[in-house]
Amino acid sequence: MTLREAIQKDRINEFVNEYKNDPKGxxxxxxxxxxxxAGSSSEAPKTSSRDGSDH
Incomplete structure (x- = not known):
């Protein structure tokens, strides 16, 4: 069960019990x-114009 599913099904306690013994990261x-x-953001690619005149 994913966290999203647990939230949607109101089964958070079951989710926690399932994963509480997992090894720590x-x-x-x-x-x-x-x-x-955080120190290396990449610049977004330029978008093309709607009329196609950027060729």
């Missing part, structure tokens, strides 16, 4: 990834 690795992503 690597907080240091997550932090490193988030920091690296």
């Amino acid at each position: 690597d907080a240091a690795a997550l932090e490193a990834i988030l920091r690296s992503m």
Whole structure:
């Protein structure tokens, strides 16, 4: 069951019980990834004009 399904079916307690014994994630690795992503945003590609005159 996904979290979304648990919310929609009002079964949050069941969801928590199902996943409470899962191993913890690597907080240091997550932090490193988030920091690296925060400093490197990519520019969005330019859009074409509606009339097609950008050729």
